[in-house]
Amino acid sequence: MNFNKYDVVVIGAGFSGAVMAERFASQQNKRVLVLEQRPHIAGNCYDKIDTNGVMIHQYGPHLFHTRHDDVWDYLSQFTEWHPYEHKVLAHIDGKLSPVPFNLNSLYAFYPEQEAIALESLLIKRYGENAKIPILELKETDEPALQALAEFIYNKLFVNYTCKQWGCKPEDIAPAVTARVPVVLNRDDRYFHDKYQAIPKAGYSKLIENMLSHPNIQVKLATDAKNYLQLDLASKQVLFEGDVFAGQLVFTGMLDQLLDYAKGELPYRSLQFQFEQHDKEYFQPATTVNYPNDEEFTRITEFKHILSQKLNGTTIVKEFPQDYDRHDPKCNIPYYPIFNEQNQQAYEAYADVIGDFDNVIAIGRLAQYKYFNMDDAVKNALNCFSKPEGG
Ligand code: UDP
Secondary structure (H helix, E strand, C coil), X not given: CCHHHCCEEEECXXXXXXXXXXXXXXXXXXXXXXXXXXXXXXXXXXXXXXXXXXXXXCCCCCXXXXXXXXXXXXXXXXXXXEECCCEEEXXXXXXXXXXXXXXXXXXXXXXXXXXXXHHHHHHHHHCCCCEECHHHHCCCCCHHHHHHHHHHHHHHHHHXXXXXXXXXXXXXXXXXXXXXXXXXXXXXECCCCCEEEEECCCHHHHHHHHCXXXXXXXXXXXXXXXXXXXXXXCCEEEECCEECCCXXXXXXXXXXXXXXXXXXXXXXXXXXXXXXXXCCCCCCCCEEECCCCCCCCEEEEHHHCCCCCCXXXXXXXXXXXECCCCCCCCCCCCEECCCHHHHHHHHHHXXXXXXXXXXXXXXXXXXXXCCCHHXXXXXXXXXXXXXXXX
């Protein structure tokens, strides 16, 4: 491959890579090569119609939401939208109740008089519509609220988090469980952002449209590691041994890129079990969480998302796993594991990459961050508009 005929090489065709490729091509008329190791684009957002006719998300449910006008306007150039507000229920003590835990959940679990008393205590202390991370609610000095916090922690958080992360909520960055706070209103939606919608023709199509610029060439099933080398002494990027003078955008794992020179960064993986059922609906909401009584964390039924009218249905169960790069059953790094120690280990790699003038390391993996899809897009748009990014 003649890499030097390109101005920019992007490694990875997920959201971060696609935004960077699209921006360099359309805003600076650069010639861009995108290398993707999988046989398809769109990273973990990849979706497709299965044999049941259902639009499934191959790497687990992806529900788009954002409060950022610029992200919404940018993506709207490449897709039409299907309005969709995500709803999640939790299967607890044989009942289905809304997640995040809100006032409706409170009344589902407590006798009415007790729920009324707790509601008024909560509102007095935190205010209407407040969103309280569970670890913060647990700190309360009010005994009745302490008991409520214990209840929510025990029924909704502790076992789910142990399954998902292999540790308790206290042993992972507080921001992780704060994603699903206790909410003091009766709004049963999972997200509260201004924009909530799914690309009408799917995420794969959205990313295909982003990458369809004539300046962009995409090579699938191509492992960049077979071509790319970073010369740590000269701080030069080499492709097939030749110095690459253009811009490298890398969206993969930095530990892998740097041959694990400073050890392996921890990640969490997942196994997905897809099932097709010969019935109209499997469950009453898109996602049902099983904090306590199954090995999987949640079941998602995809046909709810695009309101597809079909006789059959397809669901997926998520089984969290330790990541192991040598084991094909769990060698996809879905989530960095967020704690201070891992962040420091990551920074050591980021420092090495920071010394390369023509390398941008960007995205959930390369920045070791818990990005939602809109965060990834916003982050890439910001990176591009910084002087050194664009
Ligand atoms: N969580 C939980 N119980 C739930 C839902 C979430 O304990 O019913 C915790 C868990 O630690 C999870 C985190 O909150 O990893 C964030 O949940 P979210 O749904 O945002 O996770 P994602 O969809 O990104 O996997």
